[in-house]
Amino acid sequence: MNRPEDEMIVPEGWGFVETIDRRDFLRLTSTGLLVVFAVKPPEGAMRPVWNFAEQQRTPPDFNAFLHIGANGRVTLLVGKIEMGQGIITGLPQIVAEELNVPLEMVDCVMGDTDLCPFDSGTFGSLSVWRLGPILHAAAAEARAVLVQLASEKLGVPVADLSVKDGVVVSKTDANKKATYGELAGGKKIERRFEGKAALDKVSEYTIIGKSYPRRDAVEKVTGKAMYAGDIAPPNAMHARIVRPPAHGASITAIDTSAAEKLPGVRIVKDGELVAVLHAHRDEADKALKLVKTTVTPSPNTLDHENIFAHLEEVAVEKRPAGAAGDVAAGEKAATQVVAAKYLKGYVAHSPMETHTAIAAVGADGRVTVWASTQTPYPLQTQVARALKFAPEKVRVITPFVGGGFGGKSANAQGVEAARLAVAAGVPVRVAWSRDEEFFYDTFDPAAVISIRAGLDASKRIVLWDNEITGAGGRGAGMFYDVPNHRTVTKGSWSGNQGAMHPFAVGPWRAPGANANVWARESHIDALAAKVGMDPVEFRLLNLQNPRMRRVLDACAKKFGWTPKPGPSKRGYGVAIGEDAGTYVANMAEVKVDAATGAIKVIRVVCAQDMGVVVNPEGAMQQMEGCIMMGLGYTLAEEARFKNGEVLDKNFGSYTLPKFSWMPKIETMLIDNPDLPSQGGGEPAIVSMGAVIANAVFDATGVRLTQLPMTPTRVKAALGKK
Amino acid sequence: MKPIAFTLNGVARSVTVEEDRDLLWVLRDDLGFTGTKFGCGASFCGACTVLVDGKEVRSCVTPIRSVAGKKVVTVEGLAKGDKLTPVQEAFIEHVGFQCGYCTSGMVIGATALLAANPKPTREQIIRGLERHLCRCGAHQRVVAAVESAAQKMAGGKS
Numbered sequence: 104m105n106r107p108e109d110e111m112i113v114p115e116g117w118g119f120v121e122t123i124d125r126r127d128f129l130r131l132t133s134t135g136l137l138v139v140f141a142v143k144p145p146e147g148a149m150r151p152v153w154n155f156a157e158q159q160r161t162p163p164d165f166n167a168f169l170h171i172g173a174n175g176r177v178t179l180l181v182g183k184i185e186m187g188q189g190i191i192t193g194l195p196q197i198v199a200e201e202l203n204v205p206l207e208m209v210d211c212v213m214g215d216t217d218l219c220p221f222d223s224g225t226f227g228s229l230s231v232w233r234l235g236p237i238l239h240a241a242a243a244e245a246r247a248v249l250v251q252l253a254s255e256k257l258g259v260p261v262a263d264l265s266v267k268d269g270v271v272v273s274k275t276d277a278n279k280k281a282t283y284g285e286l287a288g289g290k291k292i293e294r295r296f297e298g299k300a301a302l303d304k305v306s307e308y309t310i311i312g313k314s315y316p317r318r319d320a321v322e323k324v325t326g327k328a329m330y331a332g333d334i335a336p337p338n339a340m341h342a343r344i345v346r347p348p349a350h351g352a353s354i355t356a357i358d359t360s361a362a363e364k365l366p367g368v369r370i371v372k373d374g375e376l377v378a379v380l381h382a383h384r385d386e387a388d389k390a391l392k393l394v395k396t397t398v399t400p401s402p403n404t405l406d407h408e409n410i411f412a413h414l415e416e417v418a419v420e421k422r423p424a425g426a427a428g429d430v431a432a433g434e435k436a437a438t439q440v441v442a443a444k445y446l447k448g449y450v451a452h453s454p455m456e457t458h459t460a461i462a463a464v465g466a467d468g469r470v471t472v473w474a475s476t477q478t479p480y481p482l483q484t485q486v487a488r489a490l491k492f493a494p495e496k497v498r499v500i501t502p503f504v505g506g507g508f509g510g511k512s513a514n515a516q517g518v519e520a521a522r523l524a525v526a527a528g529v530p531v532r533v534a535w536s537r538d539e540e541f542f543y544d545t546f547d548p549a550a551v552i553s554i555r556a557g558l559d560a561s562k563r564i565v566l567w568d569n570e571i572t573g574a575g576g577r578g579a580g581m582f583y584d585v586p587n588h589r590t591v592t593k594g595s596w597s598g599n600q601g602a603m604h605p606f607a608v609g610p611w612r613a614p615g616a617n618a619n620v621w622a623r624e625s626h627i628d629a630l631a632a633k634v635g636m637d638p639v640e641f642r643l644l645n646l647q648n649p650r651m652r653r654v655l656d657a658c659a660k661k662f663g664w665t666p667k668p669g670p671s672k673r674g675y676g677v678a679i680g681e682d683a684g685t686y687v688a689n690m691a692e693v694k695v696d697a698a699t700g701a702i703k704v705i706r707v708v709c710a711q712d713m714g715v716v717v718n719p720e721g722a723m724q725q726m727e728g729c730i731m732m733g734l735g736y737t738l739a740e741e742a743r744f745k746n747g748e749v750l751d752k753n754f755g756s757y758t759l760p761k762f763s764w765m766p767k768i769e770t771m772l773i774d775n776p777d778l779p780s781q782g783g784g785e786p787a788i789v790s791m792g793a794v795i796a797n798a799v800f801d802a803t804g805v806r807l808t809q810l811p812m813t814p815t816r817v818k819a820a821l822g823k824k
Numbered sequence: 825m826k827p828i829a830f831t832l833n834g835v836a837r838s839v840t841v842e843e844d845r846d847l848l849w850v851l852r853d854d855l856g857f858t859g860t861k862f863g864c865g866a867s868f869c870g871a872c873t874v875l876v877d878g879k880e881v882r883s884c885v886t887p888i889r890s891v892a893g894k895k896v897v898t899v900e901g902l903a904k905g906d907k908l909t910p911v912q913e914a915f916i917e918h919v920g921f922q923c924g925y926c927t928s929g930m931v932i933g934a935t936a937l938l939a940a941n942p943k944p945t946r947e948q949i950i951r952g953l954e955r956h957l958c959r960c961g962a963h964q965r966v967v968a969a970v971e972s973a974a975q976k977m978a979g980g981k982s
């Protein structure tokens with residue numbers, strides 16, 4: 104990824120098959136200052152239990168390395184990866200700030216299991232939110248060490264020293280100074296982070312809070328940025344794997360004789376894994392088409408229509424996900440009750456780069472896998488298990504990732520590439536076709552959400568009874584003032600409890616929250632309409648949380664919201680939500696074409712309180728991305744399937760948001776310097792379903808309770824009016 | 825197999841391959857030009873877009889024989905050394921990308937669009953890029969980048 108310049112702490116050949124082990128790495132960094140840090144796993148960091156590799160590493164409790172070399176360059180080594188969210192710029196900003204060095208002096212090496220310390224994965228908006236505080240503290244620690252060294256070298260007390268641009272200077276005699284490079288060079292200093300050094304004050308930040316240009320920009324506009332599929336070790340071959348046509352179908356016989364006749368084709372088998380190999384991808388594709396299979400069809404009878412009844416029937420296990428008061432008392436107190444059931448289909452991740460990996464066996468017998476992954480360390484473990492190798496014999500390197508959104512937390516392609524590379528004796532590249540991507544995706548699960556809510560005579564919500572099947576509890580937390588509420592979940596967005604789903608499901612950008620916030624905020628709107636109140640005023644009446652009120656208020660000002668009970672025919676919608684510690688409010692304006700049922704989103708305003716903002720431009724890019732991506736699951740995206748077969752196989756039938764869908768997007772960040780940085784990759788997407796659904800209600804008086812709101816569904820709903 | 829000759833990024837090339845091979849994979853696998861990306865393989869996403877005689881084509885569905893005698897330009901061929909084109913500069917300035925995977929195709933698409941229509945309206949930019957997908961949702965900034973590149977290029981000429 105971003106290659107360290109000048110003094111290479113990473114050996115020549117980094118990025119290719121030669122591998123180094125951890126001891127070599129520590130030797131390479133044995134001069135200069137190395138800070139090894141993380142006192143304990145950050146709360147909520149979700150360390151996966153399956154990672155036995157982690158236990159075998161010493162020391163086991165760090166999240167990152169920070170190295171300062173004799174040339175004064177700082178290298179940050181983190182197990183996180185860059186998939187477009189911009190942390191390749193944001194994380195070094197934090198380090199540069201606390202170390203008082205220019206940002207250009209900080210290199211960043213990411214997602215390489217040989218060089219970077221363990222990290223459970225890049226997801227959940229955790230990078231700045233959870234790793235950020237550790238980076239702050241570690242860099243401050245490093246600065247303290249360097250200042251101490253300077254004090255000894257210059258004979259000046261620590262209190263009389265200051266640091267600017269990587270130079271420690273005496274406050275009283277400007278001639279007494281030493282650069283970080285001079286202080287760190289030629290020494291072997293290893294410091295465990297103790298978390299005692301004083302942090303920079305937020306008000307004194309000079310680097311955090313600035314919108315630095317993205318460090319990956321030039322590479323990405325010139326085609327030089329390397330993604331997994333672009334890595335080309337000598338003699339590498341493409342693999343196309345023989346696949347069953349449906350989930351639950353099994354292949355009983357494979358005939359590769361016709362494929363084998365094509366020049367350059369090799370057939371490779373490893374157990375049930377059978378693949379056609381060719382040096383050229385298109386010729387491998389051609390060969391795969393010639394492979395004949397005998398298949399026992401899938402016994403699965405589910406499809407995208409009967410799935411909802413199935414989910415309600417099979418999801419038995421109920422888990423409490425928040426409660427207060429007593430819902431029976433709420434029922435008694437309520438003078439009006441509104442109940443509804445909300446349905447949402449499966450949504451694909453659809454990163455533009457499909458799951459891709461290339462694996463090669465080195466002369467030393469170690470396997471290197473370059474993978475398009477959000478979770479290099481868990482992948483290392485999975486590969487080691489599949490190959491029955493010790494984990495330290497597997498290295499995973501993560502080049503730039505072409506979009507993840509949660510879907511690249513699952514890495515079957517990496518394991519496939521490794522198994523085939525070992526079986527074939529040559530480097531093997533597995534890049535899923537779009538069809539495979541739709542088939543093996545870990546979809547955002549379909550969900551059925553029932554809400555029964557009651558109001559008293561003063562229009563206050565006194566009852567909230569919520570049952571969530573499929574989506575899990577994220578996003579369903581109750582921040583309105585409801586004395587009696589209860590939320591239970593049946594099944595979650597991860598795993599496939601009790602064979603609920605016909606295929607794999609998994610984390611999808613703000614997992615579960617898109618469904619839950621949509622249902623809740625739709626329902627809040629329905630309550631407002633029931634009592635004839637403006638939806639913003641109704642929310643404020645039932646909401647004391649000052650932080651959320653401030654965000655909603657800011658959004659309303661920017662949007663120019665004037666109170667009117669819905670449906671006002673203006674096509675205005677509002678929705679609020681909380682995710683990854685960040686509070687968000689959205690407002691939208693839509694037009695609905697009654698003849699076609701098409702929804703045109705004209706404008707979306709989004710206000711977000713995410714605490715201290717490391718890189719405002721970067722944060723706004725994430726918000727805009729969330730809004731565009733959110734239009735997809737709101738208006739069009741729903742994977743169709745039948746008898747285990749995923750019917751959507753490419754973008755011809757499964758539509759992603761396009762340029763012509765683009766509303767006018769206006770984002771704003773609420774200043775909140777008292778709160779440390781919260782998550783930013785996901786929050787702005789969670790309220791997209793509701794803000795559009797509520798705007799559609801405001802425009803038409805019709806409430807849609809199923810996502811996506813396709814033209815067909817809109818027309819049908821309008822017809823019933 | 826007969827040799828197929830064409831110009832790639834200004835350099836004469838000849839490849840001796842099956843004539844129905846996809847331009848995308850000849851570029852990537854045979855010639856090592858990996859800036860051009862695979863996204864869908866079926867002309868839906870635009871990640872594989874290259875210029876053929878100045879027009880944008882989807883290299884994933886373009887047989888190599890059809891570029892014989894023509895000028896092919898990939899994203900690697902736009903900049904002259906370190907000197908980026910106005911379109912590339914505008915993509916950097918307006919941050920018309922996130923993960924960057926659609927970016928090669930977007931930059932090429934925008935280049936073709938501005939060559940054909942140096943003063944596009946916002947509507948024309950949107951329509952011109954409609955068949956380029958971006959999952960990260962960088963759309964608003966891509967449009968801003970193309971608008972600003974158009975302005976800069978117009979300024980440069982007058």
Ligand code: FES
Binds near residue numbers: 873
């Ligand atoms: S890969 Fe060619 S259009 Fe998608």
Ligand code: FES
Binds near residue numbers: 923925
């Ligand atoms: S920047 Fe990621 S797909 Fe466009």
